[in-house]
Structures are given as structure tokens and as C-alpha cells.
Amino acid sequence: MANAPIPREAVRKMAPYNPPLEGRGEMLRLDFNENVSGCSPKVLEVLREHPTRGFLATYPEYAAARRKLAAHLGVNASQVTVGAGTDEVISGVLHAYVDPGDEVIVLKPSFAMFAFYTQLVGGTPRFVPYRTPELTFPLEEVLESIGPRTRAVCIASPNNPTAGIVSKAELESILAAADGCAVLVDEAYFDFHGETMIGLLPRWPNLFVARTFSKAYGMAGLRIGVMVSQADNVAVVRKGQSPYGVNSLAVRCALAAIEDKLYVREYVRQVLQARQLLCSAFDEMKVRYWPSHANFVLFELGGHIDRVRSSLAGQGILIRDQSAHVPGTARVTVGPLQETVRFLAALKEALAR
Numbered sequence: 001m002a003n004a005p006i007p008r009e010a011v012r013k014m015a016p017y018n019p020p021l022e023g024r025g026e027m028l029r030l031d032f033n034e035n036v037s038g039c040s041p042k043v044l045e046v047l048r049e050h051p052t053r054g055f056l057a058t059y060p061e062y063a064a065a066r067r068k069l070a071a072h073l074g075v076n077a078s079q080v081t082v083g084a085g086t087d088e089v090i091s092g093v094l095h096a097y098v099d100p101g102d103e104v105i106v107l108k109p110s111f112a113m114f115a116f117y118t119q120l121v122g123g124t125p126r127f128v129p130y131r132t133p134e135l136t137f138p139l140e141e142v143l144e145s146i147g148p149r150t151r152a153v154c155i156a157s158p159n160n161p162t163a164g165i166v167s168k169a170e171l172e173s174i175l176a177a178a179d180g181c182a183v184l185v186d187e188a189y190f191d192f193h194g195e196t197m198i199g200l201l202p203r204w205p206n207l208f209v210a211r212t213f214s215k216a217y218g219m220a221g222l223r224i225g226v227m228v229s230q231a232d233n234v235a236v237v238r239k240g241q242s243p244y245g246v247n248s249l250a251v252r253c254a255l256a257a258i259e260d261k262l263y264v265r266e267y268v269r270q271v272l273q274a275r276q277l278l279c280s281a282f283d284e285m286k287v288r289y290w291p292s293h294a295n296f297v298l299f300e301l302g303g304h305i306d307r308v309r310s311s312l313a314g315q316g317i318l319i320r321d322q323s324a325h326v327p328g329t330a331r332v333t334v335g336p337l338q339e340t341v342r343f344l345a346a347l348k349e350a351l352a353r
């Protein structure tokens with residue numbers, strides 16, 4: 001009988017990452033920062049019209065899409081690559097620049113996939129904690145952590161789950177210090193914040209910026225993300241990507257989504273309005289929260305987390321426990337006003353029990 005194959009050491013050392021994604025369909029999903037209303041009707045039109053037999057039988061083509069995405073982002077087509085979600089472009093950047101034994105600077109807490117892919121390539125995440133209690137960006141600590149083994153720095157701005165940002169000046173001092181390293185800024189929540197680092201690309205050959213269609217555009221199930229950098233870097237990252245990694249429907253839908261600017265603008269307007277209402281309600285309820293630049297808010301429930309979370313689940317509402325990262329906290333996605341009002345009523349009821 002043959003022996004089982006021996007997993008790579010990097011994989012053996014990784015803990016499985018199983019976010020609670022199952023059985024959420026019927027609930028009010030305020031746990032993964034998705035668009036609570038869903039995608040533009042223009043995207044649904046594409047889904048209705050395109051799945052002909054010929055279309056589905058043909059491998060996807062990206063050239064025209066890269067041109068349109070480039071125009072949308074204000075860069076050249078040679079500066080764009082697409083991936084099956086931001087996840088896949090994060091993976092692409094880390095696979096391209098990080099060798100086993102290298103270090104990647106990862107903020108803590110931040111998006112789990114930065115450390116995940118660092119470990120998968122055999123690198124070591126060098127965690128730099130956000131400054132407590134305000135959870136502000138730890139610029140000096142990041143700068144001090146950059147050393148000869150650093151090959152990449154991963155920053156989400158706005159950051160998940162803290163919802164804070166890195167400023168342009170802070171990022172530029174990191175770009176200057178991380179000479180020869182890939183500095184990846186994940187702008188998954190850009191639409192809710194409105195400021196991008198893409199304008200810095202001509203000046204910084206070590207900058208990479210990622211965007212997703214999973215959040216404001218409401219297309220998390222379709223899996224498409226974009227990464228932009230200087231053209232030479234994009235060519236390097238693309239060498240390590242599958243030539244047909246993003247499915248053709250996702251590509252068509254992304255193009256329909258960026259054309260429907262009004263839809264996203266209106267959704268963002270509703271979220272920002274609801275976020276204001278949520279934060280005012282937290283103030284009134286004396287619930288501590290951290291200022292948000294995204295479509296979610298991190299808030300503190302202390303020892304009541306489990307009780308409140310299960311009471312909300314009983315009322316059909318999901319939020320995400322963050323107490324493993326910031327003790328006593330949970331993260332709630334902000335959707336339109338109606339969903340936020342429903343969440344607040346349920347929270348009040350849960351706290352009163």
C-alpha cells in the first residue's frame with residue numbers, strides 16, 4: 001500500500017482558516033461586510049443574458065476588461081491584473097515577492113488573508129499591533145519592524161476590523177523605508193472612504209493597490225478583484241497567476257457594475273447615512289465604538305458578547321465576534337437605514353435581557 005503524501009512544512013504549520021460562512025442565506029447578514037442590498041440590476045441583466053452555451057464553453061478573455069478597468073481606475077491597462085477576488089491578487093503579490101523564510105509585515109488585527117498567504121508561501125508574518133486603546137495606525141512600529149528580511153508590507157485601508165485608515169503621508173514614509181519590498185494597500189472598502197493611494201503609483205515603484213467587487217458592488221459570490229501597480233510589477237505578478245483564473249461571467253459583471261456609477265454612489269450614500277445613525281445610537285446607549293471609514297463598525301460589548309450575539313442570531317441577525325482580536329468586541333456591517341434600524345432594535349432588546 002502507498003504512503004500518503006507529505007504536506008509541505010509551511011502547510012503543516014498553518015492552522016485551518018474556516019470563517020463561519022455556511023447557512024447565512026436567510027439571515028440579515030451583518031457579519032462579512034457585504035453589500036446588504038445586493039448588486040446593481042445591470043449586473044443581473046448580464047447574468048440573465050450571457051450564459052449562452054458558446055459563452056460558457058469559451059475560456060475567459062481579459063484584455064478588453066483590463067482596458068476598461070484601467071480607465072475606471074485612472075491607470076494604463078498594463079498596470080492592471082484581475083484575480084478571483086482580492087484574495088487571489090494578495091496571493092499573487094505574496095507568491096511573486098516572498099520566499100520561504102522572508103518576513104511580511106502584517107498589522108494586527110487586520111484582514112486574515114495577509115497572514116494566511118504569507119504562511120502559505122513559507123514566509124513569516126511579522127505582526128505589528130494597532131495602538132490600543134484607540135486602535136490608531138502604528139506608523140513608528142511599522143517603520144521599526146522593517147528589516148533586511150522584510151519582503152512585503154500588507155495594509156488594509158480602511159482596515160478590517162478596526163475601520164481606520166492609513167494616511168498618504170504615513171504610507172509614503174513606509175514606501176520610502178520599505179525600499180525594494182512590495183507594499184500592498186488593500187482598498188476593499190475604498191468606496192465608503194473615498195480616498196485612494198492609486199495616485200501615488202507613478203512615484204513609488206514598490207506600491208501595489210488592490211480593489212474588490214465583493215463589498216460596495218455586492219458581488220462577493222462572483223469572486224473578482226483587481227490589483228494595480230507599475231507595469232513591470234504587474235507583469236511579474238501575472239507570471240504567477242493562472243491565465244484564466246477569473247470566470248468570464250464575473251468579468252462581464254464587473255464591467256456592468258463599474259458602468260452603473262449611480263447605483264454604487266446611492267448605496268454608499270445610504271450606508272454613510274446609516275453609519276451616522278448607528279454611531280449616534282451607540283453614543284446614546286453608551287456603547288463604545290471605533291470611528292469608521294468603512295461599511296462596518298467595531299464596537300465593544302465586554303462580557304456580553306456571546307449572549308448578545310446569540311440573541312441577535314435568534315432574531316435572524318448575524319454579526320461577527322472580534323473578541324479573539326480585540327477583547328470584548330464585535331463587528332457589524334452597515335447596510336441601508338432599514339437594516340441598521342432593525343439591528344439597533346434587536347441589539348437594544350438583547351442588551352435589556
Ligand SMILES: Cc1ncc(COP(=O)(O)O)c(C=O)c1O
Binds near residue numbers: 085088
Ligand atoms: C480588507 C479586505 N480585503 C479583501 C476582502 C475580501 O475581498 P475578496 O472577496 O475580493 O477576496 C475583505 C473581506 O472581508 C477584506 O476585509
